[in-house]
Amino acid sequence: MNDITFFQRFENDIVAGRKTITLRDASESHFTPGQQLRVGRYEDDVYFCTIEVVSVTPVALDQLTDEHARQENMTLPELKEVIAEIYPGLNELYAIVFTRVTKA
Numbered sequence: 001m002n003d004i005t006f007f008q009r010f011e012n013d014i015v016a017g018r019k020t021i022t023l024r025d026a027s028e029s030h031f032t033p034g035q036q037l038r039v040g041r042y043e044d045d046v047y048f049c050t051i052e053v054v055s056v057t058p059v060a061l062d063q064l065t066d067e068h069a070r071q072e073n074m075t076l077p078e079l080k081e082v083i084a085e086i087y088p089g090l091n092e093l094y095a096i097v098f099t100r101v102t103k104a
Protein backbone atom coordinates (compact mmCIF):
# COMPACT_ATOMS: atom_id res chain seq x y z
CA MET A 1 0.00 0.00 0.00
CA ASN A 2 1.34 3.43 -0.94
CA ASP A 3 1.07 6.57 1.22
CA ILE A 4 1.05 9.20 -1.53
CA THR A 5 0.70 9.17 -5.31
CA PHE A 6 2.08 11.36 -8.09
CA PHE A 7 1.06 11.60 -11.70
CA GLN A 8 3.21 9.23 -13.72
CA ARG A 9 4.68 12.09 -15.74
CA PHE A 10 6.58 13.24 -12.61
CA GLU A 11 8.11 9.85 -11.79
CA ASN A 12 11.45 10.42 -13.53
CA ASP A 13 11.95 13.87 -11.97
CA ILE A 14 11.23 12.52 -8.48
CA VAL A 15 13.50 9.48 -8.82
CA ALA A 16 16.29 11.69 -10.22
CA GLY A 17 15.92 14.21 -7.38
CA ARG A 18 14.92 17.05 -9.73
CA LYS A 19 11.51 17.42 -8.08
CA THR A 20 11.77 17.89 -4.31
CA ILE A 21 8.42 19.47 -3.44
CA THR A 22 4.74 18.84 -4.01
CA LEU A 23 1.83 21.19 -3.47
CA ARG A 24 -1.28 19.50 -2.10
CA ASP A 25 -4.65 20.38 -0.65
CA ALA A 26 -5.67 20.06 3.01
CA SER A 27 -6.58 16.38 2.59
CA GLU A 28 -2.84 15.64 2.16
CA SER A 29 -1.47 18.15 4.70
CA HIS A 30 -1.24 15.62 7.57
CA PHE A 31 2.25 14.30 6.78
CA THR A 32 4.93 15.09 9.36
CA PRO A 33 8.68 15.85 9.06
CA GLY A 34 10.80 12.71 9.26
CA GLN A 35 7.99 10.49 8.05
CA GLN A 36 8.92 8.10 5.24
CA LEU A 37 6.28 7.66 2.56
CA ARG A 38 5.85 4.94 -0.02
CA VAL A 39 5.27 6.68 -3.33
CA GLY A 40 3.15 5.27 -6.13
CA ARG A 41 1.92 6.38 -9.52
CA TYR A 42 -1.56 7.90 -9.52
CA GLU A 43 -2.61 6.06 -12.68
CA ASP A 44 -1.87 2.49 -11.54
CA ASP A 45 -0.69 2.83 -7.90
CA VAL A 46 2.57 1.05 -8.77
CA TYR A 47 5.20 1.80 -6.09
CA PHE A 48 8.27 3.61 -7.45
CA CYS A 49 10.25 5.07 -4.54
CA THR A 50 10.24 6.09 -0.88
CA ILE A 51 10.58 9.73 0.17
CA GLU A 52 11.22 11.34 3.55
CA VAL A 53 9.17 14.40 4.47
CA VAL A 54 11.33 17.44 5.33
CA SER A 55 8.58 19.97 6.00
CA VAL A 56 4.89 20.71 5.43
CA THR A 57 4.08 24.42 5.15
CA PRO A 58 0.84 26.19 4.21
CA VAL A 59 1.22 28.39 1.16
CA ALA A 60 -1.39 30.36 -0.75
CA LEU A 61 -1.52 30.05 -4.53
CA ASP A 62 -0.66 33.73 -4.93
CA GLN A 63 2.38 33.31 -2.62
CA LEU A 64 4.10 30.81 -4.89
CA THR A 65 7.53 31.95 -6.04
CA ASP A 66 10.16 31.02 -8.58
CA GLU A 67 11.82 29.03 -5.78
CA HIS A 68 8.75 26.76 -5.46
CA ALA A 69 8.76 26.34 -9.24
CA ARG A 70 12.49 25.50 -9.24
CA GLN A 71 11.85 22.80 -6.63
CA GLU A 72 9.14 21.42 -8.96
CA ASN A 73 11.52 21.51 -11.95
CA MET A 74 9.06 23.87 -13.69
CA THR A 75 8.63 27.54 -14.41
CA LEU A 76 6.21 29.46 -12.19
CA PRO A 77 3.62 29.85 -15.00
CA GLU A 78 3.84 26.10 -15.70
CA LEU A 79 3.40 25.31 -12.00
CA LYS A 80 0.37 27.58 -11.66
CA GLU A 81 -1.20 25.97 -14.73
CA VAL A 82 -0.65 22.47 -13.30
CA ILE A 83 -2.20 23.48 -9.98
CA ALA A 84 -5.17 25.12 -11.72
CA GLU A 85 -5.80 21.81 -13.50
CA ILE A 86 -5.48 19.61 -10.42
CA TYR A 87 -7.10 21.94 -7.87
CA PRO A 88 -9.39 24.35 -9.75
CA GLY A 89 -10.38 27.35 -7.64
CA LEU A 90 -8.28 26.33 -4.63
CA ASN A 91 -6.04 29.00 -3.06
CA GLU A 92 -4.94 27.25 0.15
CA LEU A 93 -2.15 24.76 -0.59
CA TYR A 94 0.50 22.94 1.45
CA ALA A 95 4.09 22.71 0.29
CA ILE A 96 5.51 19.30 1.15
CA VAL A 97 9.31 19.32 0.85
CA PHE A 98 10.89 15.87 0.59
CA THR A 99 14.05 13.92 -0.19
CA ARG A 100 14.10 10.62 -2.02
CA VAL A 101 15.54 7.87 0.16
CA THR A 102 15.14 4.69 -1.94
CA LYS A 103 14.25 3.68 -5.46
CA ALA A 104 11.80 0.90 -6.27
Ligand SMILES: CC(=O)Nc1ccn([C@@H]2O[C@H](CO)[C@@H](O)[C@H]2O)c(=O)n1
Binds near residue numbers: 083
Ligand atom coordinates in the same frame (compact mmCIF):
# COMPACT_ATOMS: atom_id res chain seq x y z
C1 LIG B 1 -4.42 12.84 -6.54
C2 LIG B 1 -3.54 14.04 -6.58
O1 LIG B 1 -3.89 15.09 -6.13
N1 LIG B 1 -2.31 13.87 -7.12
C3 LIG B 1 -1.33 14.78 -7.35
C4 LIG B 1 -1.35 16.10 -6.90
C5 LIG B 1 -0.28 16.90 -7.18
N2 LIG B 1 0.78 16.41 -7.89
C6 LIG B 1 1.91 17.27 -8.23
O2 LIG B 1 2.32 18.12 -7.18
C7 LIG B 1 2.70 19.39 -7.72
C8 LIG B 1 1.84 20.52 -7.29
O3 LIG B 1 0.51 20.19 -7.22
C9 LIG B 1 2.67 19.25 -9.17
O4 LIG B 1 3.90 18.78 -9.59
C10 LIG B 1 1.55 18.22 -9.29
O5 LIG B 1 1.48 17.63 -10.48
C11 LIG B 1 0.78 15.10 -8.33
O6 LIG B 1 1.72 14.63 -8.98
N3 LIG B 1 -0.27 14.31 -8.03
